Amino acid sequence: MARFSIKRYLPRSLYGRAALILLVPIVTIQLVVSFAFIQRLYEDVTAQMTQNISVELRLLLDIVEDAPTLEAAQKEVRQTAEALDMDVTFPGGSVQERQRFSDLSGRAIRETLAQQFAGLRAVDLVTQDKAVQARLETSKGDLEVSFSRRRVAVSNPHQLLVLMLFTAVLMTVISYLFLRNQLRPIRRLARAAEAFGKGRNEPYYPGGASEVRSAGAAFLNMRARIERQIEQRTLMLSGVSHDLRTPLTRLKLGLSMQPETEDTKDLIGDVDEMERLIEAFLDFAKADALEELERADPVALVQDLVANAQRAGKAVTWVGDVPDALSMKVRPLSVHRAVENLINNAVRYGTRARVSVTVLEKALRISVEDNGPGIPEARREQAVKAFSRLDASRNQNAGSGVGLGLAIAADVARSHGGTLRLGDSEGMGGLKAELVLPR
Numbered sequence: 001m002a003r004f005s006i007k008r009y010l011p012r013s014l015y016g017r018a019a020l021i022l023l024v025p026i027v028t029i030q031l032v033v034s035f036a037f038i039q040r041l042y043e044d045v046t047a048q049m050t051q052n053i054s055v056e057l058r059l060l061l062d063i064v065e066d067a068p069t070l071e072a073a074q075k076e077v078r079q080t081a082e083a084l085d086m087d088v089t090f091p092g093g094s095v096q097e098r099q100r101f102s103d104l105s106g107r108a109i110r111e112t113l114a115q116q117f118a119g120l121r122a123v124d125l126v127t128q129d130k131a132v133q134a135r136l137e138t139s140k141g142d143l144e145v146s147f148s149r150r151r152v153a154v155s156n157p158h159q160l161l162v163l164m165l166f167t168a169v170l171m172t173v174i175s176y177l178f179l180r181n182q183l184r185p186i187r188r189l190a191r192a193a194e195a196f197g198k199g200r201n202e203p204y205y206p207g208g209a210s211e212v213r214s215a216g217a218a219f220l221n222m223r224a225r226i227e228r229q230i231e232q233r234t235l236m237l238s239g240v241s242h243d244l245r246t247p248l249t250r251l252k253l254g255l256s257m258q259p260e261t262e263d264t265k266d267l268i269g270d271v272d273e274m275e276r277l278i279e280a281f282l283d284f285a286k287a288d289a290l291e292e293l294e295r296a297d298p299v300a301l302v303q304d305l306v307a308n309a310q311r312a313g314k315a316v317t318w319v320g321d322v323p324d325a326l327s328m329k330v331r332p333l334s335v336h337r338a339v340e341n342l343i344n345n346a347v348r349y350g351t352r353a354r355v356s357v358t359v360l361e362k363a364l365r366i367s368v369e370d371n372g373p374g375i376p377e378a379r380r381e382q383a384v385k386a387f388s389r390l391d392a393s394r395n396q397n398a399g400s401g402v403g404l405g406l407a408i409a410a411d412v413a414r415s416h417g418g419t420l421r422l423g424d425s426e427g428m429g430g431l432k433a434e435l436v437l438p439r
């Protein structure tokens with residue numbers, strides 16, 4: 001049996017939950033006060049005032065019953081009713097039972113009169129809005145009595161409800177404006193953190209309550225530390241590569257001046273391999289470099305990469321329809337580097353590669369498939385880590401490297417707020433790498 005949970009019905013955003021915290025007490029207080037008002041004022045006060053006028057009605061009944069004749073009863077009851085500010089008709093029989101369903105005080109009047117007088121025939125609260133008409137049974141005929149409703153019910157009772165509702169709405173609006181001003185710094189902090197997660201450096205200044213200011217200052221310090229770390233790593237790898245290139249160049253020059261033998265050929269090949277490794281380290285460092293976002297067409301960028309690979313003699317083909325020109329904010333050099341690494345990996349570990357681009361509603365998906373051995377599902381998470389080489393699944397003899405190709409693509413995707421997904425290629429049987437970038 002499924003367990004009921006109220007959490008699924010609660011708002012997910014902080015703004016919605018704060019508004020709920022604000023509105024629930026106000027609405028609850030309004031309901032409690034309204035119920036107490038109706039219970040006390042509409043019922044109890046009305047019943048008490050009706051009991052007071054019942055004494056006067058009983059006096060009229062006693063006069064009718066004590067009179068020796070009908071004429072004497074008519075004369076005496078009219079005189080007494082005039083003194084009591086009432087209108088009487090005796091004998092009478094025109095008053096019928098009439099009452100509106102929404103008339104709460106009228107219901108209390110009818111019930112109280114019925115309790116006080118066993119001979120109550122009818123109560124009319126509709127024919128005359130501001131008067132109560134009652135028909136009482138006597139031994140000499142029915143006595144009809146009409147008196148002002150203000151004598152048994154509070155006048156204009158709705159004014160309190162209207163005032164209470166107006167005050168509640170006014171205070172809710174004031175509280176809403178105050179709440180919005182308090183939550184605005186939190187939303188600004190959330191947008192700045194989300195933008196930084198997508199590689200954008202939006203301007204942010206701490207504001208709001210002291211706790212929010214502390215969180216904002218901590219975020220700025222964290223962002224500064226991450227940027228310094230990226231910059232220091234890039235500078236370190238750039239410096240190492242620059243320092244290594246000079247002795248490598250001398251070594252390569254010295255080997256080229258030696259007699260050409262099998263040993264010198266192998267040594268020159270080792271030097272070339274070292275240069276490629278240095279370039280791979282630099283590409284990995286540049287993947288995290290804070291390149292500025294700019295408007296570009298990633299579809300045209302991928303088309304250029306496919307064309308360049310074909311001119312280089314690589315078996316790379318474009319599949320599917322070519323999407324229309326698309327303008328979105330990206331880091332062109334980073335995306336170029338990521339897709340180029342995916343294509344190079346595909347033709348390195350397979351013999352053919354296919355590239356396609358799909359424009360989704362909120363994202364752009366760049367797919368690269370090959371016919372190589374692929375990567376087992378259990379090891380795909382490890383494959384996108386830096387310096388990770390899955391030689392057991394990917395043929396080591398097909399190429400050499402330091403395991404940075406997929407890591408660079410994954411870092412570029414994360415810097416754009418996207419992701420790199422690895423799967424199986426249904427059409428080619430190898431690996432399918434999808435670079436998903438948000439639009």
